[in-house]
Amino acid sequence: MRVLVVEDETAMAESLRDGLVNEGFAVDVAGDGEEALWYASEAAYDAIILDLMLPKLNGFKVCRALRERDDWTPILMLTAKSGHLDEAEGLDTGADDYLTKPFAFVVLLARLRSLLRRKGTTRPVRLEAGDLVLDPVTHQVRRGEQVIDVTPREFSILEYLLTHSGEAISKQTLLDHVWDFEFDGGPNIVEVYVGSLRKKIDTPFDKTAIVTVRGAGYMLDPTGG
Numbered sequence: 295m296r297v298l299v300v301e302d303e304t305a306m307a308e309s310l311r312d313g314l315v316n317e318g319f320a321v322d323v324a325g326d327g328e329e330a331l332w333y334a335s336e337a338a339y340d341a342i343i344l345d346l347m348l349p350k351l352n353g354f355k356v357c358r359a360l361r362e363r364d365d366w367t368p369i370l371m372l373t374a375k376s377g378h379l380d381e382a383e384g385l386d387t388g389a390d391d392y393l394t395k396p397f398a399f400v401v402l403l404a405r406l407r408s409l410l411r412r413k414g415t416t417r418p419v420r421l422e423a424g425d426l427v428l429d430p431v432t433h434q435v436r437r438g439e440q441v442i443d444v445t446p447r448e449f450s451i452l453e454y455l456l457t458h459s460g461e462a463i464s465k466q467t468l469l470d471h472v473w474d475f476e477f478d479g480g481p482n483i484v485e486v487y488v489g490s491l492r493k494k495i496d497t498p499f500d501k502t503a504i505v506t507v508r509g510a511g512y513m514l515d516p517t518g519g
Contacts, residue, residue: 295340295410295450296320296471300330300356301372302348310343313399317433318449320474327351331359338470339367341409343402344389346373354387361388368409370402421456424518426495426503428456437499447472448491451484455504455514464511488512 297319301307311321322337324330326349334342342360346353353371360367371389390412391405407430421428425438428449435442435452444452450472455463465481473483492504501519504512
C-alpha cells in the first residue's frame with residue numbers, strides 16, 4: 295500500500311517513514327500543507343497520515359481541500375494538541391481517524407490498517423486465497439502451515455494483489471501503489487519482483503496463484519492457484 299506522510303518535524307517524519315517502509319508500505323513525505331496537496335494530486339494513495347500543525351496550510355485546511363476536490367483517500371490526522379474541539383473539527387473537515395501525540399507506532403499502524411480495511415469495501419484482517427494466507431498484523435505469509443519468507447516489497451505486492459484478487463492489475467498500477475516518488479525506474483521492475491514472488495509462493499508448492507494476463511498485467515487467482 296502507498297501512504298503519504300504529511301509531517302513538518304523531520305525526526306518524526308523520518309521515523310514514520312522508516313517504520314512504515316519496514317512494514318512493507320511505499321511512503322512519500324510532505325513537509326507542509328501545500329506540498330501535501332501537490333503530492334496528493336500527482337499520485338494515488340491508499341491512505342494519508344496528516345499532521346495538524348503544518349506550515350503554509352494546516353491539516354484542517356489540507357483535509358478540507360482534499361474532500362472539496364472529491365479525494366476520499368482515508369486520512370489519519372495527527373496532532374500534539376489534545377481536546378475534543380480539535381478532534382471534532384478534524385473529523386468534521388473529513389478526517390477518518392484522529393491520533394494525539396505522543397503515540398506508540400504499533401497503535402498508529404493498527405489505526406492505519408483499520409482505515410485500509412474500511413476503504414471501499416470491507417476487507418478481512420487476514421487476506422486469503424485458498425491455502426495462501428497473508429497476515430498484515432504479524433507480517434507473515436503462509437501456504438497452509440508453512441511460513442514463507444518474503445521481502446517487504448514482495449509482501450506489499452502480494453498484499454495489493456490479494457486485496458484485488460480476481461482483478462487484472464497492470465504493472466503501472468502496482469508501481470503506483472508499491473513504489474514511492476524516489477523510484478525513477480520503469481514498470482519492468484515489477485516483473486522482477488513478481489518473478490521472485492512466484493518462486494516463493496507458487497513454484498515450491500506446484501501452484502499458480504499469480505497469473506499473467508496478456509496485455510493487462512497480473513491477477514491473483516482467488517483459489518490460490
